[in-house]
Amino acid sequence: MATPVTIKVSNRNPRKPIKRLPSSIEVTDATTVQDVKDKLGKQVGLNPERLGISDPEKKKLLSDRKALITKHKEVLGGLEILVKDLGPQASWTTVFVIEYLGPILIHLSFLAIRPYIYSNPGPLSTSQYLSMAMIVLHFLKREYETLFVHRFSLATMPFFNIFKNSGHYWVFSGFNLAYWIYKPTSYTAKSSPAIDSINYVGIALYLFGEIANYNAHVVLSKLRKPGGTERGIPKGFGFDTVTCPNYSFELIAWTGIALVTKSWSTVLFGIIAYGQMRIWAQKKERALRQLSDKYNKKRNGIIPGPWRKL
Template sequence: MAATTILNFLFPPPPSLLVNAMSVISACSLALIGLSEALGRHLNYSKFWNVNPPTGSKGWWRGTTLSSRAGMLLLYAPAAAAAAASFFVPGAVVGARAQLLCAALAVHFFKRLFEVLFIHQYSGRMLLGSAIPITFSYTVSTVSMIYAQYLSRDMAEPAVNLEYAGIVLFLIGIAGNFYHHYLLSKLRQKGDKGYKIPRGGLFELVLCPHYLFEIIGFYGVAMIAQTIYSVSFALGTTFYLVGRSAATRKWYLSKFENFPREVKALVPYIF
């Protein structure tokens, strides 16, 4: 009964052991990273770039640092290129749903590149050892999402079409994420590298509204695609950003005595 209900909203699992395995791996690995964030083991970027530095001599890249701008470009450029390239691979993007999915992924990552180049203000560096797995995750997930959509091309459409609702949710997510990134960028004057308590928009209620809108955007992508892989990636992203936002709030509480404790981490009034 439960499986039948789910298949009203999703395409059936594709005839690919790799994609089905990646659906499980994607959700589980991101959930574990989110748990690590909540427990204080951070990916070293943003305010956590020099927390928990790597120990030992395995892998020269583990202790190598990049400027935050270069690191962020590394995170998003390969996934953006993969999403854009899908339109030029013969037969890769078949049908309106696949075109919308690839367009949404391209818009998401090119918007992030735009923010990296023109919006964000930087205060630290990024460990290459953290940048590489994040880059790998974004790129592999983008390619896997597009490939899972390709494999669904000859399947019957789900009984409930979520495509248009997904477009609306995606647009809300990307607009809200951009707006709150813009507010964050305005906290600092040029050359200022200190952190301040964010204000404006949903920052009055939660510390990480940009994460909240990123989650909303990826659920919009999942609704456009309606594949098991896209849903698993959205779930994994949720788990990761829940952990990261909890760690961020804990950090702000430790640094600012006047941090308003009624401000939650991610979801207004709840968490």
């Protein structure tokens, strides 16, 4: 093993310095970013996941916890790392489970609380029951994927994200959809007792979108070993057309839900979701482009369109 190298340790935020932070740390060619975080965490008395390690030149966060610290040229060149307290952290699984649980409970609870919200609520129509089933199943699928399919490269995210993410899902896909869909005077409530042709189209789009979305998530999960942080270029159904077909298929599923609910609230949620997914898709596009010069640059991350090689 190579001779240990001494690297200077500095507070990235001098205004909020980390107490008891050592002035230096010794690393070898086998020391990972996580090893550094673990060593510093013990010395400063903080959970290692709270510590963000950055290089001194670009001040870019070293997000790959399994990467060798000596492989970062900026760190090795300046023999320095910057450390910041990221604050309380929560696991990605915990955040996802909580944020998806909200819409499930909210929609199911409307079966019991409708008499206390609306006057003369009456029974739910076929379309309203169908809408509830589609929305609840969508988020149950997400819960399953969170627990058994997704493989996260980062161990944690800021604890505050629980409230931010839950606010998005609980409000826009929970209360927002439920209040208008299960309203006695809504278009959905006045639908025919039988499933009409529009509902059949909506169900078909929904099933296709959900199944294709699940397949895309499985493809993405196979790019990384359990507990791994490695990145890969996904290939398969949808991935040769857009950067993030999982988002494309999700929008198709929600289009199906919108046709069944026939509610402006579903359209509103779809527009908000598209805006956020578009930002994520652009970040994913940039990350894949940096990963390999053989990656085919897409012109759009979600909606299919012309694309060319770099």
